Amino acid sequence: MSLGLDLSYLERSARGEFDLGWLRDTDTEWGVRAVPSKTGLTMRDIFIGSYGEVPEHAPLRTMAPRGSDVAPDVPDMGYTINDKSEVWSDNVLDLYEEAVSRQWSATRDIPWGDLAPLDPDVEHAMCQLATVLSEVEMVAADFPAKWLWRINHDFVEAKMFLCTQVMDEARHTEVFRKRALANGGGLGKATAVVERFLQLILDADSYDEGSALMHLLGEGIVLSLFRAGAALAPSPVEQQIFRLCMQDEARHVAYGTMHLRYRLERDPSMAEDFHAYLDKGEEIMAMIFTTPEIVEPTAILAAGSVEAARDLGAAAGDVLRLQIVGDYLKRCDHAGLDRRGRLHLPDAIVQGVPGAMAGAAA
Ligand SMILES: [Fe+2]
């Protein structure tokens, strides 16, 4: 392959014989002027002119910015995701801005020095939960990373948002490892059921499938766990960890929910495909509720000790179960996918969740 090296250009330009083709022969939008908003010059502020027009189907597969004048010999990058609706969401520009402005440091922004010895049951429970969370977080970086290079550059804002997600998840992986190792408890147990769910996401045949399983279902569960964690935190240190992670996770879930909505609004016939993906995901979700390594630490954190959790029985874990399933159903509704009629969760798991029992699979 020749890159067309023209050494005579060196001599011509040295003599002042500029080419200036880029200046004269280019179809530029002279005069286009983005106006900064209150917070600075945002992605939404520059969403103007032809740059602000995102094609439904990308006409080229190059890395050129939208709105630029693309030379005819620019190579084809081989993107496989070339339809806007495959990755777009109406909130993606704002979510990117929010992600960039709300980055935090697991080293600096957690008051690690305030950690005090905890009751051993509680420390063990906290460390087991931290182990599971640290284990699952990185799949939400691996999955976007796997698909990022396949996404057409015309949808660069979605790519940029996914890049922020990759960084967020690195930090979540980091903060839970740090918590497990910072107060004497150490890392706990990894289980097959959790890893099987991660594998389902990583091995998904399409971005559609993986995004539904991860952004909507998996990260939705994690968001509910963070929310519960902030309430169950044994000290202000964990409270701050959960609070900061929750901010990030809410963005990932907001993208996934609004993306699915965008996708379904443009092609309602895809609903059945998404139902099928979630059928699979819910089977694993059900197994998570019967995994002691997840259920028991949260019950112990809620009750304060192993004995207290035993005394409370099912009630100790119910709060989390109701929250996870309830939040999940609401998110599906918001995305425009009504799962109430076909939840693949046993009655024992959906019991008590408003509206969930109707038609639930046994
Ligand atoms: Fe995360």
Ligand SMILES: [Fe+2]
């Ligand atoms: Fe996430």
